[in-house]
Amino acid sequence: MARHTCEQALQMTIESEEELTFSSESEDDEYLDDEDLHFEEGFDPAQDTFSQENVVPSRAPHTGMAQKHRSFFSAVENLNECGNDCEQIPVAKRAKKTLSWREETDVDVAPKPRRFLPAREPGPQLSPADSHSPMSLFKLFFSESAVSNLCHNTNAQAARALAQGRKYSWTDVSVGELYRYIGLVFYMAMVKMSSIADYWRQDSLFSVPFPATVMSRDRYRTISWNLHMSHPDADKENDKKRGTAEHDRLFRVKPLMDTIRLACKAFYHPRRNVTVKERLVACRANAVMRRFMKAKPTKLGFKCFVLTDSSNGYTVDLSVYTSKNIFPSDHGLSYDAVMSLLDKKVLGSGYHVYMDDFYTSPKLLTDLFAMKFGACGTYRDYRKDFPRSSSNALTKKSTRGSIRWIRDGPLVCVKWMDKQEVSVCSTIHAAYKGDCVQRKVKVQDAWRKKTFPCPAPVSAYNQHMAGVDLSDQLLQYYTAQHKTMKWYRKVFLHFLDVAATNAFILHKELHGNMTHKGFVEELIGELCGVSQKTAPKHTNIDHVKNIATAGRRMRVHCKAVHGKKL
Structure with missing residues (x-):
């Protein structure tokens, strides 16, 4: 059976799918x-x-x-x-x-x-002869159009928050910047710290220099606060319908959820x-x-x-x-x-x-x-x-x-x-x-x-x-989940986990030459726009000298001057 292209597979799935209808939902206890x-x-x-x-x-x-x-x-x-x-x-x-x-x-x-009569040939609906990078496979689920919609709704939510009196600096987030933000989310899944602020600390032996090269801590925080999958004006209209059959409890996550569900079925057919x-x-x-x-x-x-x-x-x-x-x-x-x-x-x-x-x-x-x-x-x-x-x-x-x-x-x-x-x-x-x-x-x-x-x-x-x-098990190895007070952001992080895990499985089925850890590491580098082989520039070596012992300072100095340890 000939394989469909990605576009044909997606179109077939869209035409044949009968979407579920969910009941109304309130953020308050009922x-x-x-x-x-x-x-x-x-x-x-x-x-x-x-x-x-x-x-x-x-x-x-x-x-x-x-x-x-x-x-x-x-x-x-x-x-x-x-x-x-x-x-x-x-x-x-x-x-x-x-x-x-x-x-x-x-x-x-x-x-x-x-x-057994599957509708399509089981397995990835992509050509194994083509080269597929982790980033290209991840974009099957988080496409640029889906991320563009996320940017539009996030910018609208930030404008609404500022109009309500929030005090922080904001510039509209772009598609490229939101991909870098997602890359940092996955980086935090790989490198565990006790709090988000610790990723930007510069006064400790255990500080990590990479996040600061991607974006500032305040920028990461403001994007996290305003991240939105639906338009805030449409949310307001949906909230007015609480208590009626027309209210949609999943309205805040449905735009992205529908995209993820369609992509999961379009680019892979189960055995x-x-x-x-x-x-x-x-x-x-x-x-x-x-x-x-x-x-x-x-x-x-x-x-x-x-x-x-x-x-x-x-x-x-x-x-x-x-x-x-x-x-x-x-x-x-x-x-x-x-x-x-x-x-x-x-x-x-x-x-x-x-x-x-x-x-x-x-x-x-x-x-x-x-x-x-x-x-x-x-x-x-x-x-x-x-x-x-x-x-x-x-x-x-x-x-x-x-x-x-x-x-x-x-x-x-x-x-x-x-x-x-x-x-x-x-x-x-x-x-x-x-x-x-x-x-x-x-x-x-x-x-x-x-x-x-x-x-x-x-x-x-x-x-x-x-x-x-x-x-x-695969979802939990490098999960993007972290603490947040908004339920729909927890669901958003789960969608990231599903997309990254499915992308890895597709890569393994097509090429099979990369471990799960290696796949996530390369995906982070591509999302953040850096090469995995190029280490980020470290801070001044005096930062290490000032807090190290005398013996260690001598070894660091000799290595820097003579190219070898004492």
């Missing part, structure tokens, strides 16, 4: 509805159900609660719970409605594999295995969209739903959660979040989607199967429509490596006893194909490796969900 409270705890009210017994749901992805709940798995119900009404049901129908868990020795047949997961952008600013996630290392911030390529961690698409679900269907937030990221017109068909237990439900997996998408994910036993049968089920006394499974059409639900019970369902795999895993077990006061059988969906899940972990 009352959180029931769905928000459920989401903060990791629940989806449209998917999760609870029994009337005294059971406290756990945040842990896998719990042994199959025996404590009563629900339906498709049209199947346990006859033991029917009571006297079962006597009125014909015997043939009774037999059809009886389900019990099967073992690994029972043969399971996977659904017929869906043919067959993709992952869906949430990503938390740390933020303590006072905004309703801020979420608390107990299970995350960074517990407070903005939540993004992310689609990534499992093979390399490339961010294919993302959407920012606004604390209210305003998607078109009534199937719950988790269902709609996945469906909004999987655009069949853009992706094609035959993809395998992996997800965690927040998203997984029988309704989602069967609907994706009807769309010619395979899916696999961990699930929660108490979630609606998952099997509750206790016949031949796993118990706490089950031996390690025990497998139980139930199939309903294309959907198979598998339980596996590892250190604890693991629950996975899939429309891609057979329940068990002979896979094994090694675990360390204690035998006669000594730890030894032992082999245990492992279900096929569990093996595939562990393999491909590592892609989203790789994506988060």
Whole structure:
């Protein structure tokens, strides 16, 4: 399949994409509805159900609660719970409605594999024969037109601040200067100091000379204070609509967010295995969209739903959660979040989607199967429509490596006893194909490796969900995040991280001759307009002599005069 040019790829994506519509948002605290409270705890009210017994749901992805709940798995119900009404049901129908868990020795047949038909050839939509510098790849996401719009809105915000009585000097920022500003942001991600002011200190052995050669400290600060992705006059009009359906909570970030999302999809097409997961952008600013996630290392911030390529961690698409679900269907937030990221017109068909237990439900997996998408994910036993049968089920006394499974059409639900019970369902795999895993077990006061059988969906899940972990890992290596009091600037810094990481992945796919650190270093040099090989001029050597010991002063003097140490 011939590769599209960048412009053709971008145009194809723009024509086929159906943008998400988000609910209104206020910067002030608002009352959180029931769905928000459920989401903060990791629940989806449209998917999760609870029994009337005294059971406290756990945040842990896998719990042994199959025996404590009563629900339906498709049209199947346990006859033991029917009571006297079962006597009125014909015997043939009774037999059809009886389900019990099967073992690994029972043969399971996977659904017929869906043919993989991507809309474009998977991989970078750029010619590998061309040379691509880090700067040119970064500009695919932060193009000069996008940066020009940032400059226009930033200058307008500065003019508004000065009109309101702010006391600082300001000259309009240009495209080149804003690229240098972004370069300094990445430099601060590489060279960590305790505060922004420390990058311009000149009275310490630990001072760094480079930032002062790019721009002054006051200039960097004023640009940071006024950085704006939307026009302040349009912000004012949007703020007047607070409390109405017309108010857009993401208005301040949407211009740049739309550009980033289009570029992510235009210049790279994912391979067959993709992952869906949430990503938390740390933020303590006072905004309703801020979420608390107990299970995350960074517990407070903005939540993004992310689609990534499992093979390399490339961010294919993302959407920012606004604390209210305003998607078109009534199937719950988790269902709609996945469906909004999987655009069949853009992706094609035959993809395998992996997800965690927040998203997984029988309704989602069967609907994706009807769309010619395979899916696999961990699930929660108490979630609606998952099997509750206790016949031949796993118990706490089950031996390690025990497998139980139930199939309903294309959907198979598998339980596996590892250190604890693991629950996975899939429309891609057979329940068990002979896979094994090694675990360390204690035998006669000594730890030894032992082999245990492992279900096929569990093996595939562990393999491909590592892609989203790789994506988060790459983002955190040289993250541009730092403290700021405005929530939309935290989102802006996250867009910088996504753009730089995706640019690195593209470079690695096309050329593969540069480390992540080397890529970021060269990108900083190009953004700031300096050569990485040319060291900036240092301050007067007397600065070192005056604070050094006598012995060091002698060694520095001898090296300067004679070209060698004493």
